[in-house]
Amino acid sequence: MLKKFFPNKILSIDNKFINNLVFIMAIVATVGLIYALFLSPPDYIQGDSVRIMYVHVPSSFIALGSFAIMGVASILNLVFKIKFMPLVAKSLAPIGIVFTLLSIATGSLWGKPTWGIWWVWDARLTSMFILLCFYIAYILSWKLIYNFEKANKVSSIISIIGLFNLPIIKYSVDWWNTLHQPSSITLTSAPTIHHTMLIPLIIMMFGFTIYSLIIFLMRYKIEIIKFKLKKKNIK
Amino acid sequence: MLSKKVKSRIFFLIVASVVTSAIIFFILKSLEDNVVYFFSPSDIYNKTNISFNEKIRVGGLVKENSIKKNQGKIVFVITDLKNEIIVSYNGLIPNLFSEGKGVIAEGKLKDKKYFIAEKILAKHDENYMPPEVGEVLEKSY
Secondary structure (H helix, E strand, C coil): CCCCCCCCHHHCCCCHHHHHHHHHHHHHHHHHHHHHHHHHEEEEEEEEHHHHHHHHHHHHHHHHHHHHHHHHHHHHHHHHCCCHHHHHHHHHHHHHHHHHHHHHHHHHHHHHHHHCCCCCHHHHHHHHHHHHHHHHHHHHHHHHCCCHHHHHHHHHHHHHHCCCHHHHHHHEEEEEEEECCCCCCCCCCCCEEEEHHHHHHHHHHHHHHHHHHHHHHHHHHHCCCCCCCCHHHCC | CHHHHHHHHHHHHHHHHHHHHHHHHHHHHHHHHCCCCCCCCHHHHHCCCCCCCCCCCEEEEEEECCCCCCEEEEEEEEEEECCCCEEEEEECCCCCCCCCCCCEEEEEEEEEEEEEEEEEECCCCCCCCHHHHHHHHHHHC
């Protein structure tokens, strides 16, 4: 299965496979949304505002996860010179930036009725904003630099430096006093989300992940084709 | 197994990562007062270099039975279960502001015991549960 990511095999991921994924995602997303928006209970303090969490948390998860994979791909490229890794990262970047924006937007929509303010410069929100800046810098480096190898080097460095921001985002709420609440789901203690809310949240995370996978595969295929065409033209 | 070139790249990466982490750590440590969004009442109590004209934020829990409303002015106590500070405020309060729940007040310190707030933000904790479960929890106090 992993072989499918290698350039020679990726083109064998045909429309049928992607269509199957879309079908699965449609089911998961529908179940998730119905559960999240209608069947799950309101929160004992914030009422129905809690339902934004079902979009906000999965978006943040994808935003951070995509950047983590981009960083790892860049390291693999710089250290082991694996040729298709920059294409993996390049395909993930638009997905990551969209979900970062969605996370910030849904967060603000939630913050205004709950906290009383749209935005604050506390550690969590500021570091998410920095993540957005890294995404913009990464995407721009591919768009503005024409030489592939130069663009690869610059973008790889951007994504590796940005990796250091990820633990800051994640642990900002634990390390410092922030307005954003601390983590409810941790590796070391029981979740502080009631199971009637935790289950739709996990379903939504799953749905968002499949969606991201679909978009990634579509972009990755195109990037491989472009890359191969370029190589052919040079020869 | 790993060629010399690869090994040297990995070594460089590890060294660069350690150095970068150290730099970031020291920068954040020295900026602590600015990265922190609010001080707890204990922080205020223990701090030695407080200025009474600077705008700062104090956060914690609203002490039970401490809210007193008086013609648009409100006085309450912020506690972190170790120290307390009295806050007075004139203006709109967010919906989620209530006793026993988190709050952040932005304003100026009159002295170490008294804070004059210009803005109040309600802070949500990390617990999410349906109303029925919440009621059971409240009853058990």
